[in-house]
Amino acid sequence: MDVGSSTEGLRNNAVSRVNLRARGVTIHYWVERANAAFLAVDGIDVDIQEGEFVAILGPSGCGKTTFINAVSGTQAISGGSLTLDGKSIEGPGPDRAMVFQQASLLPWRSVRDNVLFGAQMQRRLGREESARRADHLIKLVGLGGFEKAYPSELSGGMQQRVNLARALATNPRMLLLDEPFAALDAQTRELMQDELLRVWEEEKTTALFITHDIKEAVFLADRVIVFSARPGRIKREVQVDLPRPRGRETRRSDRFREIEDLLHDSIQEEVLAAAKRELARGAA
Numbered sequence: 001m002d003v004g005s006s007t008e009g010l011r012n013n014a015v016s017r018v019n020l021r022a023r024g025v026t027i028h029y030w031v032e033r034a035n036a037a038f039l040a041v042d043g044i045d046v047d048i049q050e051g052e053f054v055a056i057l058g059p060s061g062c063g064k065t066t067f068i069n070a071v072s073g074t075q076a077i078s079g080g081s082l083t084l085d086g087k088s089i090e091g092p093g094p095d096r097a098m099v100f101q102q103a104s105l106l107p108w109r110s111v112r113d114n115v116l117f118g119a120q121m122q123r124r125l126g127r128e129e130s131a132r133r134a135d136h137l138i139k140l141v142g143l144g145g146f147e148k149a150y151p152s153e154l155s156g157g158m159q160q161r162v163n164l165a166r167a168l169a170t171n172p173r174m175l176l177l178d179e180p181f182a183a184l185d186a187q188t189r190e191l192m193q194d195e196l197l198r199v200w201e202e203e204k205t206t207a208l209f210i211t212h213d214i215k216e217a218v219f220l221a222d223r224v225i226v227f228s229a230r231p232g233r234i235k236r237e238v239q240v241d242l243p244r245p246r247g248r249e250t251r252r253s254d255r256f257r258e259i260e261d262l263l264h265d266s267i268q269e270e271v272l273a274a275a276k277r278e279l280a281r282g283a284a
């Protein structure tokens, strides 16, 4: 079977519904210094199904963060359309929650109060339900017993667990993760990947996950999208047909390595092409 042709890994396949739809999404930055618009993302077309886990890989500076920021509503698009559940994304909303690379916890609030913070701000869930959900999520991410601890008392991995619980506390339709584990050591990172999948399996939230780490993308996702070098375009999409639940065996399987190699070649090609373009620009 050709890599990328299977849809086996996709959950809810029979009744799949589009959650996020991007059509011709183009994003420019205005660069004051050059008095010119700079094209960062160019014509992204993608549908993400409800409950699907999609990873985006691509060389540094290719527009991954720019794109996910547009989905979160903090970055305006300059062309095309971007809809969530059929509604145009015009700004941030309670239906999306973001997890960043650096845990952005409030240092003066306990773990429990940090997790409750988003839900309290939004007032979407009642006080009791928010509290119940916060307690459940803290246990789900493996921090039971640390409810009263402060962020400074936690390791990097634990802080990212709190971040994840906080993002889920508002019960979002879509979880947006921009290199959430990039600052963690290799062992903690693998552990966090296992935990994230466990949480995702239980919560069934659609997930869009950005990473530089090919293994991480293959391990987590139903589908991996490779962005081209700047400006970001979709270079390739690969369906990850590895069975779930995934664990140690998944990482060691031949199929895992096959998909990893394929993605590696695709990204390598892109990095080389970008380097050549830069050299040509320098020589001109």
Ligand SMILES: Nc1ncnc2c1ncn2[C@@H]1O[C@H](COP(=O)(O)OP(=O)(O)OP(=O)(O)O)[C@@H](O)[C@H]1O
Pocket (backbone or CB within 6 Å): 029, 030, 031, 038, 040, 058, 059, 060, 061, 062, 063, 064, 065, 066, 067, 230
């Ligand atoms: N506020 C800004 N103003 C002008 N240009 C910007 C701005 N933010 C990002 N860019 C440029 O847009 C391009 C895409 O940036 P972006 O941060 O989306 O890349 P990325 O793929 O997330 O990179 P990385 O993998 O390093 O995080 C880059 O070339 C960057 O220099």
Ligand SMILES: [Mg+2]
Pocket (backbone or CB within 6 Å): 064, 065, 066
């Ligand atoms: Mg980025």
